[in-house]
Amino acid sequence: MRFRAKISDAGCLAHFSRAVATVAKLAKACALRLTAERLVFVAGARGAAGGARLWCEVRQGNVFDEFQMEGAAAEKNEIYLEVTPENLSRALKTAQNAKAVKIKLTNKHCPCLTVAVELPSLSSTSRVVTHDIPVGIIPRKLWNDFSEPSVPDFDVSIYLPALKTMKSVVERMKNLSNSIVIEANLNGEMNLKIETDLVCVTTHFKDLGNPPWGSQKSSQERDLETMAEARIDIKRLLQLLAGQQVNPTKALCNIASKRIVHFILLHEDVSLQYFIPALV
Template sequence: MRFRADIQNNNVFTKLTASLSSLGPVAWVKLSNEDVRFTVIPDQGSSVWAALAIDQIFETYTIQSAAENNTINLEVPLQNLHRALKSAQNASHASIRLTKKNNIPLLSLTITTAVFAGAPKPATQSAPPDEYGYNPGFPPGDEFGNQFHTDEVDEPSYDRLNRETIITQDIPIKVLSPAVVAGLTEPRSREPDVHIILPPLLQLKSISDRFTKLAVSSTKPANGSTGFRGNTTRMPKLELSANMHGCLRLRLKTDAMDISSRWTGLSNPELDPETVEGGEDGIAQHPSTIMRSRGDPEGISDEGWAVVRLDGKDWGKVLGIGRVGGRVIACFCDENALILYVYLTNEDPGGVESVITYYISSYSQ
C-alpha cells in the first residue's frame, strides 16, 4: 500500500479541512485513481460528501493498493490535518504520504521552508495524547500536537542565510478495510421542489449568525440560562425558503419577534434532460416545474415556496465552506431536507469539477 502526493493548492486544502472539521472530528478519506473523497457523518447535524478532482489540490499523485479499483480508505482526525496544513501556508513546497512508524499508520506532511539568520530559537514543548492515544514528541516551534521530525541529525541551525529546512509532521490515522466502509453511501432524497443558486455564502452566513444570536438571546430567561435543560431541539429554528422565480428568504419567528431577510434576482438553473428520468417529459412533470407554475415572479404570493427549518449553529458551520468559494446550488425538498452542491473553481480550464455535497435535514414546525 502506497500513497504520495505533492500539494499544489495548500490554501484550498487548508480552508476545506477547516470547514469540514467544524462539522465532525474525523473524516473517512477515500483515495483512488479518479478522485479524493472526504466524508463526514457526525452523530448530530449535517453530513458532507466531498469529491475533489486530484488536480484541485495535488500536483503529482501516486497510489498503489491491493484493494479493488486501487483504493485506500483512511480515518483521519480533521483538526490534526487542518493544523498541519495551516503550518505549511508559507512553505516553498509541501508533500503528503502514507507511512508507518512504530507500527502506527501515519499521514506524513513534509514541509520545505526557509530559515533566516537571526531568527529566535523557539522553546521546546511537549504534546498531550490525542483521542487516538498517541503522544508524539516534537521539536521546537510546534504548537499543533503533531509529531515533527527533521531530515537532519542535529537541531536546525539559524546562523546561515536563506537556509532551507525540511520538517515532517506525522498525523496518526487509521487504515480501514473495504468491508468497514462498504455501508457508507450517500443519503437518498426525493426530487427537489426548488433549486436555486445561493448568494455569496459568507454574506448569507453573516446574516444567519446574527439571526441565531437573536434566537438564543430571545430564549434566555433573566437568570441567563436557556430554560430548556440542554434540549437544543426546542430552540427556535431558522426558516429558509426559496421559489422558482429567483427569490430566497431567511426568517426567524419567535413569540417575541418576526424578522426576515430576502434576496431577489437569483438564478434557478435549468435542468439537464440527460440527468432527469424521462428526459424532456420528465422535466415537464418535475416538482420544480410544477412549483414554478404555482408561484409568481414577484414572490409576493405564499404559493410556490419550498421551506426548510434549520438549526442556526449547524447551518452556520455549513456556510463556513464559503471560505473556499465556488458556485452553490441549493435544492429544497419542501419540509424535508436541504441539499447544497458546492462546485469549486478549477484553475485548469479542462480539469474535472470538484463538488462538495451537504445533506441537511429539516426540523418540523
Template sequence: MRFKSQMRNVSTFAKFCASLSSLGPIAWCRLTDEDMRFTVLPEKGSQSAAPHNTINLEVPIQSLQRALKSASGATSASIRLTKKNNVPMLSVTIVTTTFSNGDSVVGAGATGTDDEFGDFDFHADTDDVGFGGGLGGLPHERETIITQDVPVKVLAMQTVEGLHEPSTPEPDVHIYLPGLAQVKSISERFTRLATATKTGTTPGAGPRLELSANMHGSFKIALQTDALSISSVWTGLVNPELEPTNYPGGSQELRDHPSTRMRMLGGEHGENEEGWARVRIDAKDWNRVLSVGRLGVRVIACFMNGTGLVLYVYHQGEDDNGEETCLTYFINSFST
C-alpha cells in the first residue's frame, strides 16, 4: 500500500492535530484518493488495506502534531506512508530554505534524540545552492530537508467496520456559537467555581454544565450546585437556515422539522422556556473540545434536547482556493 501527498496548509494541519490531541492520544486515520479523515478513538485498536485505495491507520496524534511543528515556514512539505524495518511510518518531509553568510557549517545527517522529538525518528540533510557556490564569507542559499517518521499501525477492515459516527436524531435547535475563546474562558471559570465549592456533584464525577439554546439567536451556559447558581447568556446569534435540497421531502419536510416547532414555541424573542433545547455535559470534557478554537473557526452547535450535542467546526483553507474542512464532535448529555 502506498500514500503520498503534498501539504499546502501545514499550520492549519498542525492546529487541527493539536485540537485532536486534546481529546485523546490515538486517532483512526482513513486515507483515500480524495481525502484524509481522522477519528479520535476511545480505545487503542490494532492492524490491512481496504478496497478503493482506502488505508486505515492508528496514529499517535501528539507525535504527528510535534512533527508538523517544524514545518512552519517551510518551502514545501509532504506526507507519505512508508515502511522502515518492517514498521509502518507516516513520513513528514519538510523543505526549508535559508540564506547563510557562508561562515557556518551544518552537518548533514543530524539525528535527534527521543527527548528532543518524542517517539518519532528525525533526520536532516543540507545542501548549498544558488549564490556563492559555497565559498566562505559570501552569501548563499542553503536548502534543508527534514524528515520525521511517526510510527503507525495499519488497521484491518474488520477492526474499523465497527467504527462509525453516532446516529443522532434531527436537532431541535441549531445555532452559530459565539467566539470559542470567550466561551472557553467562561466555561473554565464556571468549572473552577464548581470545583472550589465541591458540592452538588456526583461522587467521583466532575462538574456538569448545562448548555442551552433557542431558535431566536440565544445561547446559554449555566451551572447549578447546592452552593451556587450562575449563568451566562449570549443573544443576537445566528440560527442558520436548513437547505431543503438536503432533505428528501424538501420544504414540506422542513416545515415539520423539530427546529421549526422550537422556533414557534420560543415566541418572537425566544422568551418561552419551552423553546429552549438543553443538554448537561461534563465540564472538563467540554473544555477539552473547546480547544478547537485555536483554529479560528466558525462553529454550528446542534442541540438534541436532553440527548446530546453535535458541533460542526468549519475552517477555510489558507490559500485563495482552499477548500473548507469540517470537524464533527458528538457529546452525550447526562440525564441528571
C-alpha cells in the first residue's frame, strides 16, 4: 500500500488547502478515500456528525504535479484512511509560500500522512518543514460504509443566492430558533423561515433559477409555484455557510420535502456535497 503526491503550483496548493480547510470546519474526523483519479473526504457515513453527511471530492489531475498510489487490494486499487482534517489543514497552512509540497503515506511508529513543505531559502539549500499526521487504516471489510451517498428523489432543485448574503441572514436567525425551514419552488423562489410561538420571520429570494437537470421531471408533476420544504438544524446550515472556503462557481440545493436538504458546491476540480436531514 503506497501513496505519494506533489503540488508545485501555488494556485493549485491554495485551492487544495481551501478544500481541506472547509472539510475541517464541517467534520472533526473523516475518512480519506484515495483512488487513482481523486481524493474524497467522507464524514458522517456511519451516523456521526449529528446525522449530517459530507462528501468532498478533489479530482487530482489538474491539482497535483505527481500522484502515485497503490492500493491494498489488487481487485480494487483504493486506500481508505481515518484522518483528522484539522491536522492536515494546519500542515497546509504552513505552505502558503512553499516552492512545493509533498504528501506521502509513511509508517513512523504508526501510519502517518507525512506532509513535507519545501520553503524558499536565501541559500542554495532548501528548507523543508515536515509534518507527520497520524492516520488509521480502514480495513477492506468496512469500505462499503464510505461509498458515495445516494441522492434521494427530490422535489425541487434550486440555485442558492450569494452564500455571503445567505450566511448573514442565517446568522441573524440563529438567535431566534434552533431550527430553520428552507422552502423553494420550480419558479426560482426560495424562502428561509423561522417559526416559533413568539415570532415568524421569513426572508424571500427570487429569480434564483432552477437547474434544468433537477426540474425536468418534477416540473411535469408539480405546479411551478408549489413550495417544497424541510426544517433542519440551523447550526448545521450555518456551519456549512461559515466554513466553506472553496468559493464555488455554482451552489445549489435539492429539497426532498420533510426528508433532507442536499447542498452541492462546485468549483473547478473540487465538488462538495452536504446532506442535512430534516427534523421531525
